[in-house]
Amino acid sequence: MSDDYEPQSTVAKWIDKRLPIITLFSGHLMQFPTPKNLNYWWTFGGILTFCLITQIITGLVLAMHYIADANLAFASVEHIMRDVNYGWLLRYIHANGASMFFIAVYLHMARSLFYGSYKEPRELIWIIGVFIFLLMIATAFMGYVLPWGQMSFWGATVITNLFSAIPFFGEAITNWLWGDYSVSGALLTRFFTLHYLMPFLIFGLVILHIWALHVPGNNNPEGIDVVKGQDTVPFHPHYVVKDVLALVVFMIVFAGFVFFSPNILGHSDNYIQANPLQTPEHIVPEWYFLPFYAILRAIPDKLGGVIAMVSAIAILAFIPWLDSSKVRSCKYRPLYRQFYWLLIADFILLGYLGSQSATGIYLILGRLATLYYFLHFILVMPLIGFIEKPKPLPKSISEPVLSKEEQLAKSGQTA
Amino acid sequence: MDTKKDIDTAETKVTRRDFLYLTTGSFTVVGAGALVWPFIAQMNPDASVKALASTEVDLSPIMPGQSITILWRGKPVFVRRRTEEEIAEAQAVEQTDLPDPETDETRVQKPEWLVMVGVCTHLGCIPLGNKGEYNGWFCPCHGSHYDTSGRIRKGPAPKNLEIPSYVFLDDNTIKIG
Numbered sequence: 001m002s003d004d005y006e007p008q009s010t011v012a013k014w015i016d017k018r019l020p021i022i023t024l025f026s027g028h029l030m031q032f033p034t035p036k037n038l039n040y041w042w043t044f045g046g047i048l049t050f051c052l053i054t055q056i057i058t059g060l061v062l063a064m065h066y067i068a069d070a071n072l073a074f075a076s077v078e079h080i081m082r083d084v085n086y087g088w089l090l091r092y093i094h095a096n097g098a099s100m101f102f103i104a105v106y107l108h109m110a111r112s113l114f115y116g117s118y119k120e121p122r123e124l125i126w127i128i129g130v131f132i133f134l135l136m137i138a139t140a141f142m143g144y145v146l147p148w149g150q151m152s153f154w155g156a157t158v159i160t161n162l163f164s165a166i167p168f169f170g171e172a173i174t175n176w177l178w179g180d181y182s183v184s185g186a187l188l189t190r191f192f193t194l195h196y197l198m199p200f201l202i203f204g205l206v207i208l209h210i211w212a213l214h215v216p217g218n219n220n221p222e223g224i225d226v227v228k229g230q231d232t233v234p235f236h237p238h239y240v241v242k243d244v245l246a247l248v249v250f251m252i253v254f255a256g257f258v259f260f261s262p263n264i265l266g267h268s269d270n271y272i273q274a275n276p277l278q279t280p281e282h283i284v285p286e287w288y289f290l291p292f293y294a295i296l297r298a299i300p301d302k303l304g305g306v307i308a309m310v311s312a313i314a315i316l317a318f319i320p321w322l323d324s325s326k327v328r329s330c331k332y333r334p335l336y337r338q339f340y341w342l343l344i345a346d347f348i349l350l351g352y353l354g355s356q357s358a359t360g361i362y363l364i365l366g367r368l369a370t371l372y373y374f375l376h377f378i379l380v381m382p383l384i385g386f387i388e389k390p391k392p393l394p395k396s397i398s399e400p401v402l403s404k405e406e407q408l409a410k411s412g413q414t415a
Numbered sequence: 416m417d418t419k420k421d422i423d424t425a426e427t428k429v430t431r432r433d434f435l436y437l438t439t440g441s442f443t444v445v446g447a448g449a450l451v452w453p454f455i456a457q458m459n460p461d462a463s464v465k466a467l468a469s470t471e472v473d474l475s476p477i478m479p480g481q482s483i484t485i486l487w488r489g490k491p492v493f494v495r496r497r498t499e500e501e502i503a504e505a506q507a508v509e510q511t512d513l514p515d516p517e518t519d520e521t522r523v524q525k526p527e528w529l530v531m532v533g534v535c536t537h538l539g540c541i542p543l544g545n546k547g548e549y550n551g552w553f554c555p556c557h558g559s560h561y562d563t564s565g566r567i568r569k570g571p572a573p574k575n576l577e578i579p580s581y582v583f584l585d586d587n588t589i590k591i592g
Binding site for chain 1: 452453454456457458459461462463464
């Protein structure tokens with residue numbers, strides 16, 4: 001397999017000479033040299049691309065039937081559910097698709113954190129990824145507002161009121177956001193417009209993300225640089241098949257939600273039409289926002305809480321410089337690996353606490369978990385690089401596999 | 416000659432791999448089709464539209480020579496109570512004079528009542544009543560003339576005005592659709 005792909009047919013040659021799109025796609029989607037030791041944690045990139053495309057296509061179709069008007073939005077969603085051909089299916093795919101998207105993105109990020117994929121020379125891939133994550137949050141939040149149920153309305157109220165914490169200009173900014181003196185139809189139409197726009201911005205960033213990835217190439221479970229040719233295989237068919245297999249498993253879980261429990265990840269209050277005169281008893285965001293919601297509530301100060309929540313996401317962008325270790329993969333970082341799992345447990349705990357009312361033990365735990373979340377990044381990450389004695393790195397990505405085989409062969413002989 | 420040996424030569428042998436390719440391919444095609452179907456079908460008229468697909472009309476206020484236009488499936492339907500002269504005129508026409516030959520009898524259930532979709536068969540405009548060279552309808556868009564039975568007589572339209580399916584529930588009520 002050479003990198004210099006030559007189109008074979010006359011038509012392909014004609015096109016490629018004028019617009020080398022065939023060479024581009026074949027270079028980046030077919031022959032792209034990929035480390036031969038990637039495990040299944042590397043399949044989430046493809047899965048996320050599938051999620052984005054699914055959300056865009058189902059979203060376009062739903063927009064054909066949805067009406068962004070405070071008086072008609074709720075009824076138009078019910079119209080989609082009851083009248084539109086397969087409307088129930090399309091909406092359930094879209095709603096659960098958002099959850100599946102976040103499951104995949106959290107696993108994708110956890111993969112990068114474990115194997116040090118954010119480190120030199122891949123800092124920019126990671127930072128673009130943080131921006132994609134930020135846009136995903138905004139898009140998912142605005143999408144949740146569109147059905148104009150009770151959770152939509154009061155979620156929008158709570159989140160837009162975060163801006164009122166800004167000193168001096170808070171009220172002016174929230175009124176500007178609302179286009180009114182409260183959450184109303186003006187906000188709904190602008191949220192619909194932005195919800196429609198943002199997936200395409202995400203798509204643009206995804207292209208930059210992949211472009212930036214294809215300069216140094218993939219990281220790998222050993223976290224060491226690969227030798228092109230010796231350590232790599234072409235992306236197609238090796239990783240296309242691996243990605244498709246993972247995607248099929250992912251789709252089975254996805255379909256399980258859509259067909260068997262489409263509302264389990266949602267909140268029943270959102271099937272009550274928005275009522276500006278009554279707040280539901282428990283305001284809970286969608287599950288994928290819960291850890292950040294717990295951080296918001298952990299700080300006993302309005303402005304402080306907002307700053308903490310925003311910082312919890314913003315700090316991710318600085319990870320490439322906060323981590324002082326030269327070793328990428330946690331496989332060879334015995335000390336940091338333990339703190340890595342502590343962070344994952346902490347994040348899951350925050351998610352659980354976000355779903356509980358912020359009182360008593362939950363509030364205390366919430367504060368401790370928030371404290372650790374930030375300490376991990378600003379203290380643990382920079383310090384461990386100096387303290388830790390990493391395990392010796394293999395000379396090539398083949399070494400761990402080969403030595404394992406040798407050991408197996410030896411134990412086979414002795415047995 | 417051993418026929419079994421012939422089948423087993425490399426070129427003709429059906430392998431497990433062939434079977435796997437075929438089944439994988441078939442499942443992919445069926446799956447893709449099943450997935451695409453809802454995205455196509457969602458554009459078809461939905462249940463709320465289908466629920467409005469029939470309309471009942473009270474004929475009692477209509478005097479001979481009068482006609483009303485009612486909305487059915489978003490389209491105008493002309494209901495005309497024809498005079499004796501109009502009926503006679505419509506029945507007297509020679510079939511050879513018609514671009515789209517149809518007798519008046521096949522276009523009505525009761526000669527007095529002409530029920531038809533008021534959409535010009537050329538490009539969808541609504542023809543005007545009591546107009547045109549044949550004392551029937553005239554389409555202002557591109558000049559199609561229809562007679563007292565709603566049949567095309569002159570102009571670019573290819574077909575007679577469409578007759579919707581309808582039934583007389585009693586002497587004074589029809590149900591269209």
